[in-house]
Structure formats: C-alpha cells, structure tokens
Amino acid sequence: MSEECSASSCSSCGVSGCGSRKAPEEKPKTARANVKHVIGVVSGKGGVGKSLVTSLLASQMHKRGFKVGILDADITGPSIPKAFGMSGRLTADNDGINPGMTESGIKVMSVNLMLPQEDMAVAWRGPVITGLLKQFWEETNWEDVDYLFVDMPPGTSDIFLTVMQSFPLEGIVTVSAPQELVAMIVGKAVNLAHDMNVPVIGLVENMAYFKCDECDKEHFIFGEPQGRFVAKRYQIPAYSTLPIDPEFARLCDMGKVEDYDVADKLDPIIEQIEIASRLADAKKEGEQAQG
Template structure:
C-alpha cells in the first residue's frame, strides 16, 4: 500500500494516533461533545473492562445506586449497544418518549436516569447487529440528544475490550475519568492492563479498580472462600498506578436482585467506599 492509500482522514481514523503514521497523527483531534440545551452534566465517569464477563455492568449499577442513595443526581448511558443489560437490572422498560429537545430517558425506582438500546427495541431479546461506525454514532446521540436534565454524575457502561466504542467515548465525551473492573485471575489482570494503558495513552484518568467476584463468604461460618484464587486487586492497582481499589464478593443476592430488576436495593456502600470517595 502506498503512502497516499495509507493516509486516513479525521472522519475515518478512530484509533490512538500517537502510534500511527505522521499523516494520521497530525489530523485534528475530535471535538468534545456537549449535552443538549435541556441537560447539564457535572461529571462523566466511564466504567471499563478489558474483557467480558467480569461484572462491569454490575459495578456500574452499584456505583450509580450508591451515588443516588447519597443524594446525587445520577444517569447511566448503556454504551454496550449490542449487549445492553442496564434496563433489566433496574426493571426499566420502554417505549421512551421524546420532545422538541430530544429523547427522554427512562428512570429507575429511585430516579436514576438511563438510556439504552434495549429501551428502544420491540422485544428485549432482539439482536442488535450493527457495525462499528453505526454503534459509535449511537453513543454520540445518547450523550447529546437525550434530555438528561440536571445530572451530577453520568456513568457510561462500556462494552468490553478496546475497540470503536471505547475510542469514541475517550475522544468525544468529556470524561472525568474511568473505573476499571477486574476479577482475581492473572489473565484478566493482564487484559485490564490493556484498557488502562490505552487510557493513559489518551490522557484519560484512571480513578479506581474494582475487583469483582473476589471471594465467597459462607453464610454459616462466615469464612471467605477464594473461588478464583487469591484476590489481586491491590497488586494490580499498584502495578498500573491506580489510585484506589475495591473488592466485591460473589453474592447470590446480587443475581436475584438483578433478575428481579431491583439491583438498587443491594447495599454496596462499604465495599465500594474507596471508589466512591475518589469519584466524589
């Protein structure tokens, strides 16, 4: 491929241009999006994981719930467009309404506002098979075409990995930082490092690490059992220079509350306090 073919325009280049050719790295940086005229968002926090299955959406739900309980005004953008599950956890359903300003988000029982593709589908199990550019466009619309109102914290539940959506959020949303989610396995820790390193490369602050499924506590003897091995949160946080970390247990009550659409009833304040302190 010759040099002309290798060049990418600002509209088509969507990766970390610091590692790209000079013609690409010299392109203009995408302008940060602003919410619509009916919205005022104080802080935007992304929740990220390098791989799926570690509980990123759960962590998003729990952080949002604890902030709401503390009297903050909270919204959630479900940026996992092709695998959305935020509405299910809160028992929120569509269809959504709209006005001249934009789309009105759904609300949980406690008033957490949320937007998700699953709130727009006729059936919640309908597949969303969209290509990367379309998904990235939806993320932009979720931010600046939704009537968020007055929001203290907008949490962005990312899809796993470091592909188009993560780059769109890092480049176009006014992020105040991210929280990354891991599990007590070296493989997961290594993949978390990829997301953390990308954040550093793109000048996005990493606020904290949540190690999910860190242990199971027996109901009778209250002994902690480390099903997936000894917790690694402290070591991983130190390795990647992450300011604070927290651990969450394997708790059957969590699954029951998610299935019932009542996740905000779960008390995660003490477990997530190190993360909540940094965010606030």
C-alpha cells in the same frame, strides 16, 4: 492533519489508527441537558460484572443525594434496564430524546429501551453503533445530572475509542476478576486510557471471594485476590473488592439492583470519583477566570 488523526500510527498516543483525543463536547447539544461530571466504567474483557459495578456505583451516588444518570454504551449487550426493572419505550420531543427513569429516579439511556422486545438481537456494525452513542450523548434531554456513568462495552474496540474521544470523561473505573489473565487484559484498557490522557481513578475486583453462610470464612474460588497488586502495577489510586454473592443475581433478575446492600465496599472508588469531579470543577473555574 485532520481533527481526528488518519495516520497509520497516531503521533499523539502511538496507537495504530486510534486518532488523537480531541477536545470532547463539554455539553450535549440539546438545550435541556446539564451534565456536570462523566465517569466511564470499563473492563478489558466481558463477564467480570462491569454493568453490575456501574449499577452499584450509580445507586450509591444516588443514595448520597446526587442526581445520577447511566448511559448504557454496551449497545450489543445492554443489561442496565433489566437490572433496574425498567421496561417500556423511550419517548422524544422537539428538544431531544427523553431518558428512561428507574423507580428511584436514576435516568437511563439504553438501546434496550428502544427495542420492541428486550431479547431482540442488536446486530449492527461499528459506524451505526458509534453514531447512536453520539446521539445518546448529544440529543438526550438529561436535564440536571450531577454524575453520568457510562457503561462501556468490554475490550478496546472502536466504541471504546469513540467514548474516549467524544465524551468529556473525568476518569474511568476499571473492573476485573481475581485471575492473572483478566488482570493482564485489564491492563490493555488501562494503558490505552493513559495513552489518551484519561485518568484511571479506580479498580473494582469483582468475584474476589465467597463468604460461607455457616462458617463466615472467605473462600477464594478464583484464586487469591489481586486487586491491590494490579492497582499498584498500573498506578490506580484506589481499589475495592466485591464478593461472589447470589443476592447480586437474585436482585438483578428481579430488577431490584438498587436494593443491594454494598455496605462500604465501594467507598474508596466513590471517594476518587468525587476527587476527580472537584479537580475538574477547579480546572473549569481556572479556565473561566483566565478567559
């Protein structure tokens, strides 16, 4: 059997046509890249705020003093550059592609930084998209990055599998909304991650409530939050809830997502990210000692 399983049903994970998860490249091929930890942000469906959560997690880690990057793997629906107010085209040199940079210093790779117009449609087929994703990982001059967040497209398509198989993910954070239908679809992504031996380290339930300006009461527009129950059902070690907040939309439209005050709402997720990174570091040290 080849390195990527070509059987109709993979013997490793049982997923039809997915291929077993081979050992991903630990480092990009370009010499000017030292990416220490890679975290994926996923959702079972679109429209739940996955890119927003990616932006907030990256911003929070950057504010804590870490060197942070974002790889925008949502090739056909990229929104990261807009949220950070980024424009202009990427450049390259003899070593590879130079990522874009937010005003605060977060590095970003996104197809929207390669297009002549930000609203130009990206109507590419799967093989082209997966090839570009590998280029983003292997040929980008990331320099030193403590945490690279991968904003993945919604669902469990071939792009999802490409990232799972090709990137050294230490864990994924899944994003949902407070609806049973959404929770069920999120479960598909969680189960596939488990099948491919990628730990799910956190759940962010977005749009969980609306807090009234006048009465300060929390209103559950989409029904009672289910983050706690979904996290327990799928054995996810931490969950957080985020409100429906017009300030989110306003700051994203202005390209100022980093200015949003998320307070301590994402602390449980960030704690799990740091735990996952420490476990990964300990594993590497053990392997080097044995080697």
